[in-house]
Amino acid sequence: MTHVVAAGLIWAALWALNIRLSRGPVGQAARIAVPLIFGATILIVWELMVIGLDVPPVLLPRPRQIGAAxxxxxxxxxxxxxxxxxxxxxxxxxxxxxxxxxxxxxxxxxxxxxxxxxxxxxxxxxxxxxxxxxxxxxxxxxxxxxxxxxxxxxxxxxxxxxxxxxxxxxxxxxxxxxxxxxxxxxxxxxxxxxxxxxxxxxxxxxxxxxxxxxxxxxxxxxxxxxxxxxxxxxxxxxxxxxxxxxxxxxxxxxxxxxxxxxxxxxxxxxxxxxxxxxx
Amino acid sequence: MRRSVLPVLTVLAVLLAVWYAACLPMNIREVLTEAERAGATIDPPAAIDRRDMSRLALALRNPAHAGLSWSQDRARLPAPHQVAAEFWQTTVVEEGYSRRGIVQTGSLSNRSLVYHAWVTLSATAIGFVIGAALGIALAIGIVHNRAMDLSVLPWAVISQTIPIVALAPMVVVVLNAVGVQGLLPKAIISAYLTFFPVTVGMVKGLRTPDAMQLDQMRTWSASVPQVLWxxxxxxxxxYLFASLKIGVAASLVGTIVGELPVQRGGLGARMLAGSYYGQTTQIWAALFMAALLAALLIWAIVAIERRTLRRMGVAAL
Missing domain, CATH: 1.10.3720.10 (MetI-like)
Structure with missing residues (x-):
């Protein structure tokens, strides 16, 4: 359960960060950073949700398991x-x-x-x-x-x-x-x-x-x-x-x-x- | 338009002729083996000499037996009329006259190509509609929300460059393992294959109005929904219709690929079964059915496109 809550919190925090970065005039650095942060968010939430909800790896492996493979x-x-x-x-x-x-x-x-x-x-x-x-x-x-x-x-x-x-x-x-x-x-x-x-x-x-x-x-x-x-x-x-x-x-x-x-x-x-x- | 009819018919006739001609070398080895068993003399007579000869040379040296190339059972390349006969047999005859057909029983026979086409078409259509709706929704979100634009759009564009259809067998197998079967897994594949092109195309389309037009809306103090609508x-x-045409072609391929791992009906299952049992005419008939489905789906989108554009007053169509 803590994993699911953590996933929600991390999602909210990183999304808030992205909203901040994309406000106002957006420089070249933010243009690259924002999608990368979004991609990372998805991977972290995926990882935590799979652990938190006990999804068996034969259905959906965690990103770290994929990386290990x-x-x-x-x-x-x-x-x-x-x-x-x-x-x-x-x-x-x-x-x-x-x-x-x-x-x-x-x-x-x-x-x-x-x-x-x-x-x-x-x-x-x-x-x-x-x-x-x-x-x-x-x-x-x-x-x-x-x-x-x-x-x-x-x-x-x-x-x-x-x-x-x-x-x-x-x-x-x-x-x-x-x-x-x-x-x-x-x-x-x-x-x-x-x-x-x-x-x-x-x-x-x-x-x-x-x-x-x-x-x-x-x-x-x-x-x-x-x-x-x-x-x-x-x-x-x-x-x-x-x-x-x-x-x-x-x-x-x-x-x-x-x-x-x-x-x-x-x-x-x-x-x-x-x-x-x-x- | 009329100027094109004759050239198009000629090209199609040439293709058909090439097909018939190609049957000769493609099937000649099997034809000669069969003819030899039936007692005919073949040039060269020893099977060992024939093994190392090219198919073309064999066909040229045995013109007497060439005709059999067009009537082979399980030919490597069945002749067009054989494919047409199989198509007719598995659609009209199976449904109309057999005891399993729709005329006798009121439901489609599971041996007919119509049934398999229907399985594929229904999954494709449901998934396509869901995917297109989600794609349009996401595009509207992207256009109105800068954070979403910067975060999601690059990934949607990258998704166009990867062989995303390779996920299809996994989706089907995994959903089967959790007990979700039938239409839904294939519809999900079809939906995600439609989703990305529609999102990318729609974002481009929603952004076509230039600053002048947007300013005009502002001077009329139009609200955001009014500007959108x-x-x-x-x-x-x-842009929407252009990306829908790409999406529907992709989602049909996705459904067919999704039918490969689980053999429960559909054109993909039919093709794989045909390739396991060497039933080449069955593969060709299924292939033509798939082509027919693609043509039907694209024709439907073009028809809707014409009506929509005409009502919008675009005169060119």
């Missing part, structure tokens, strides 16, 4: 990370993005293709493509190849739709200028339209990175070697070792956020000319 |  199995989780993120998601993302950009350039070149393919593509982009996982696992086996195949399919359509929209995002003034320079199609593509499409391509990449992680994890639920984040989640779930399940989810979440941060950093360098980057 | 919410509608 992370610290105790670094080699195991690193193996899962390599299997799911680097082999499955990353290779699939690379192939899917490359294919989508090539097709997008073709679609952009031939208007007939745009009218035929784009309605189909934007329809397919909204479908639960991850459902193809059981079929692709059957075709490509339990290894990372089947995960990469699922990721390619999931990433391809959103990436295609974004890139095509990006390639069309030049003004007639800019295109006219290229024509007065006597630029050929290839030159216009490389010097004007692909750079102009970059903000859209990065938008597609950010969506695709999350989808790639989801695809490779969910595909492992349909069959995997004894390694991988999805395997770890479903296997530890079966053993009711929920601290390991959470540890695997933490690894996946860190990978997703890191991918997003890396893409944002690259985007800032590539599209430095774009109004959203000049701020 | 008459300015912020209408301005947020396009």
């Amino acid at each position: 992370l610290a105790a199995n670094p080699a195991l989780l690193w193996g899962d990370f390599v299997q799911t993120v680097l082999r499955g998601a990353l290779s699939g993302l690379a192939m899917g993005v490359a294919a989508a950009i090539v097709v997008a350039i073709l679609v952009d070149r031939f208007d007939w293709l745009r009218r035929g393919l784009m309605p189909v593509a934007s329809f397919l982009a909204a479908l639960p493509i991850v459902g193809t996982a059981p079929i692709l696992v059957m075709w490509f086996g339990f290894g990372w190849q089947s995960k990469a195949a699922v990721v390619v399919l999931m990433v391809f359509f959103p990436m295609l739709v974004n890139t095509v929209a990006g390639l069309a995002d030049t003004t007639s003034m800019q295109r006219d200028l290229m024509r007065t320079y006597g630029a050929r199609y290839g030159q216009t593509l490389v010097k004007l339209r692909l750079p102009a499409a970059m903000p859209f391509i990065f938008n597609g990449l950010k969506i695709g990175a999350t989808l790639a992680l989801i695809g490779s994890i969910v595909a492992e639920f349909f069959g995997s070697p004894t390694q991988g984040l999805g395997f770890r989640i479903s296997a530890s779930n079966g053993q009711l070792a929920l601290d390991m399940v959470w540890a695997a989810i933490v690894v996946g979440s860190v990978a997703g956020s890191a991918a997003y941060a890396i893409l944002t950093a690259i985007e800032a360098r590539v599209t430095f000319w774009h109004p959203s980057q000049r701020g | 008459k300015l912020r919410l209408p301005a947020a509608m396009p």
Whole structure:
């Protein structure tokens, strides 16, 4: 009971602190501190409530148990990370993005293709493509190849739709200028339209990175070697070792956020000319 | 619109043709084994030679048996008409003519795809509505409360970058352990997958009114609820519908994934059962049903969006 009361008090105290910090003009430090304090509050309250209410760890482990599981199995989780993120998601993302950009350039070149393919593509982009996982696992086996195949399919359509929209995002003034320079199609593509499409391509990449992680994890639920984040989640779930399940989810979440941060950093360098980057 | 009909139909026809063509190399090995058992001569005749040959080469050297690729039972890649037949069999025939169907018994047969689709759809829809409502509520809170804005919004944005659907099997198993079964666990998954995109989209939308418009409301001495109701919410509608479309797609995936660990109906259960027993046409039929559900849900949101925007006087739609 004391734990529950303590949880309530700590919640109230830290929330009051956040209200104070966010009053008036807010500096850069407070902008970082306030969400961190909020995150810490959630973890502390979670910890205390689980102890106070005697929640069995097979239902909800404490954050410290999850941390202990992370610290105790670094080699195991690193193996899962390599299997799911680097082999499955990353290779699939690379192939899917490359294919989508090539097709997008073709679609952009031939208007007939745009009218035929784009309605189909934007329809397919909204479908639960991850459902193809059981079929692709059957075709490509339990290894990372089947995960990469699922990721390619999931990433391809959103990436295609974004890139095509990006390639069309030049003004007639800019295109006219290229024509007065006597630029050929290839030159216009490389010097004007692909750079102009970059903000859209990065938008597609950010969506695709999350989808790639989801695809490779969910595909492992349909069959995997004894390694991988999805395997770890479903296997530890079966053993009711929920601290390991959470540890695997933490690894996946860190990978997703890191991918997003890396893409944002690259985007800032590539599209430095774009109004959203000049701020 | 009309200019697109012919190209779209052509693209679909090409896809269908590619599918039929792909059946040849995909199924040829099994077809040849079967034909050999039936007494046909095959090129090359020794099974050991065939093992190391590529599927494409086998298909090219045995054109006489190619036709069987489109009528294989448990094919690696079933032909489109086989999938269509399975779809028809498990929907119309099962419900309309079998003794377990809705026509005979008044309730859906648990062997029909309609039943499984209904299980998935009801969980998705309930969770989606709850998640969207909570998301809108939180967004309104964030816009009006600075402490909430600074504390919660960064986490909501980060949640978009993580594979949150991976939580789904755990939620289902844990809730099952405490005795909560059936619709609710899946609805919870569907709700939290809808919740985050709707929150982020709605915050963006509620903030679209610029300083000039907000000042105008102040000169009319509008109260905070009036500003919300008459300015912020209408301005947020396009953002709301955009994020609802993302949310509904995510929540359908979440429900399907949530059906994997507990085999009690639903399209996810159907797919996993199909993959265990090698019933590929069953997986494909379930996949098309899932696509149909997604299309239905998105169509419903687009229909509501059009009506809302038209009543608001947005002429473009």
